[in-house]
Amino acid sequence: MVKIGNIELPEFPLLLAPMEDVSDPPFRRLCKMHGADLMYSEFISSEGLIRDAIKSRKKLDIFDYERPVGIQIFGGDEEAMAMSARIVETVEPDLVDINFGCPVKKVVCKGAGAGVLKDIDLMVRLTKAVVTSTHLPVTVKTRLGWDFDSINIDEVAERLQDAGIKALTIHARTRSQMYKGEADWEHISRIKNNPNIEIPIFGNGDIDSPIKAEEYKKRYDCDGVMIGRGAIGYPWIFNEIKHYFKTGEILPEPTISQRLEAVRQHAEWSTEWKGERVGLIEMRQHYSNYFRGIPHFKEFKRRFLEVFTLAEMDKLIAETDHFYKEHSFAK
Structure with a gap:
């Protein structure tokens, strides 16, 4: 201790x-x-x-x-x-x-x-x-x-x-x-x-x-x-x-779904604390970090940067998750 x-x-x-x-x-x-x-x-x-x-x-x-x-x-x-x-x-x-x-x-x-x-x-x-x-x-x-x-x-x-x-x-x-x-x-x-x-x-x-x-x-x-x-x-x-x-074991890296869930939680708590518009605007600095090294994320990032409501965020997260599951990317 x-x-x-x-x-x-x-x-x-x-x-x-x-x-x-x-x-x-x-x-x-x-x-x-x-x-x-x-x-x-x-x-x-x-x-x-x-x-x-x-x-x-x-x-x-x-x-x-x-x-x-x-x-x-x-x-x-x-x-x-x-x-x-x-x-x-x-x-x-x-x-x-x-x-x-x-x-x-x-x-x-x-x-x-x-x-x-x-x-x-x-x-x-x-x-x-x-x-x-x-x-x-x-x-x-x-x-x-x-x-x-x-x-x-x-x-x-x-x-x-x-x-x-x-x-x-x-x-x-x-x-x-x-x-x-x-x-x-x-x-x-x-x-x-x-x-x-x-x-x-x-x-x-x-x-x-x-x-x-x-x-x-x-x-x-x-x-x-x-x-x-x-x-x-x-x-x-x-x-x-x-x-x-x-x-002594290395845990597997978080999946795309787990990364998206972290983004959703982070965004939800950010809007609770700062208000929806400001919270989501200030979330923009984080997207690249959560998805660093993930293939084909550039197009999704552009769309995340255009999100202004949690409802839009939830819809985009669902689409992103579906895309990566459908294409069976490793991460």
């Missing part, structure tokens, strides 16, 4: 990464259904919460079926981070997570996300501001450092633990790498085996298959893994990994 404060997770838990414009409640619900053990909201600007920005407030929506679930915040001002932590506490998540890892320029330029990697003292002050402002467990997600010449994760891990965080997730890339190149998990292994580190250490980066999850589990000795891009359009990855851990 892995504990984050008073939150109990199974041995070697699988976490869904917080991803902007991806890990909203409908997608989190799918991932929970398919085996995710802990999930996070999309990251939320502390300044946006304080300004009462509608988009930021909407991201605070969490539901009991998701639990345990954390809300992730980011920012570069101590007072704003403290105030936003108190706002977050009012919706009663299971934990608060701080984003010190987002490499996107518009975040970094504000001295937030991975931008804080340049100033560990500020990172510690921001963390303490959040820890002292909430009774909830506080966790952090960060990167190895700003670039290869300034990898500082060893100092960061110890100092953030001293500041009161209850778990640390490390994306095994620097900010300068963005999402390119291979993640270097040797740093995660070193942090995990530091005798001064007592909090759970989760690894993130490049986990896209059960075999790789098993390999990294054995090789790097972390307490669990966080999966981001590997789950986009493929929520089945969580149960596939768990099944492989338990049996």
Whole structure:
């Protein structure tokens, strides 16, 4: 068992990464259904919460079926981070997570996300501001450092633990790498085996298959893994990994019918949360991911992009399912 404060997770838990414009409640619900053990909201600007920005407030929506679930915040001002932590506490998540890892320029330029990697003292002050402002467990997600010449994760891990965080997730890339190149998990292994580190250490980066999850589990000795891009359009990855851990068997890939059912569920929950028109428009980014590698999907994708009602969606899903069954494609 892995504990984050008073939150109990199974041995070697699988976490869904917080991803902007991806890990909203409908997608989190799918991932929970398919085996995710802990999930996070999309990251939320502390300044946006304080300004009462509608988009930021909407991201605070969490539901009991998701639990345990954390809300992730980011920012570069101590007072704003403290105030936003108190706002977050009012919706009663299971934990608060701080984003010190987002490499996107518009975040970094504000001295937030991975931008804080340049100033560990500020990172510690921001963390303490959040820890002292909430009774909830506080966790952090960060990167190895700003670039290869300034990898500082060893100092960061110890100092953030001293500041009161209850778990640390490390994306095994620097900010300068963005999402390119291979993640270097040797740093995660070193942090995990530091005798001064007592909090759970989760690894993130490049986990896209059960075999790789098993390999990294054995090789790097972390307490669990966080999966981001590997789950986009493929929520089945969580149960596939768990099944492989338990049996050593690779589950067959989801069938066309199962992929279509996931799309239908995702669309239904998206419209419940956002309204039918907006929900279906925002679903458009997901279709290519759900049907990646599927033959002859290009024409169906065009039609999915023209859907504006759930009734149209159900009709198109039925036609698509019939087409693939009739032509007996392998997938």
